[in-house]
Amino acid sequence: MWYPPKVTTPPTEPVSVAEAKRQCNVLHDDDDALFAALISAARDHVERYCGTPLAQQTVEVKCDSFCDMARLPIAPVSDVDIEYVATDGTEQTVPDAAYELRADGLDASVVPAYGQNWPATRPRSRIVVTAIVGYETLPASIRHAMLLWIAEAYLNRENAETPEWTAFDALLTNYRR
Known part of the structure; x- marks a missing residue:
């Protein structure tokens, strides 16, 4: 049984404020703090939507x-x-x-090397896996989906009805775990 992961080294945001401003056609610096918050929210939303971390983190x-480990x-x-x-x-x-x-994309496992066996553990103790997870280079479709989400959140700051299937969903469907 796996227990919830604990982030020990947080990620850096995979999209910059400059990229988000360019997506929204914003030329001023007045909303930079808002863009930073939207980037963080977009990353969190996409990570939860896809069930996978985006930016590299430990x-x-x-x-x-x-x-x-299978x-x-x-x-x-x-x-x-x-x-x-x-x-x-x-x-x-x-x-x-x-x-x-x-590490085969969205499926990962750890197996004993040829001729090796797992060591014996103390009963009721836990095995601790420290892993570097996330994309080294964010796939273009995920980056674009994040930028679409950020632009939508920036332009429509109130709740609005959204269609059932959006470009956001279409871009991320292959990255869901």
Whole structure:
């Protein structure tokens, strides 16, 4: 069983204020703080909509056993470090050569390397996976969807009815996890 991830190194925003202003055709600096807030809100919305982190960040996530590694709860993943409590009660780190990260887009898993086995853990202890997650380079369709969301939020600051299916949905549909 996986437990909720904890962000240990927060992401930098994948869209700049200058890009957001350009999308909205804004030439003044009066709303820069608003744009920064909208960028953060857009990233949060897209991350929750897609169920995946956008910008690279470091997270710590815990699980109950090594069999949980067959499917990581968060992706895309570019690197992992694994710590556990050995049967004698000492904290140990699994050597990098003992496992293989299989980061296949939105599906990620960690498996023992050829000829290796997972170590024995202390009963009822948790395994801690520290992972670098998110896109190194944000896909163009996600960036564009964020810019559409920001422009819509900037231009229509009150609640308004939206159509059931939008360009925002269409751009992000392939990135949902």
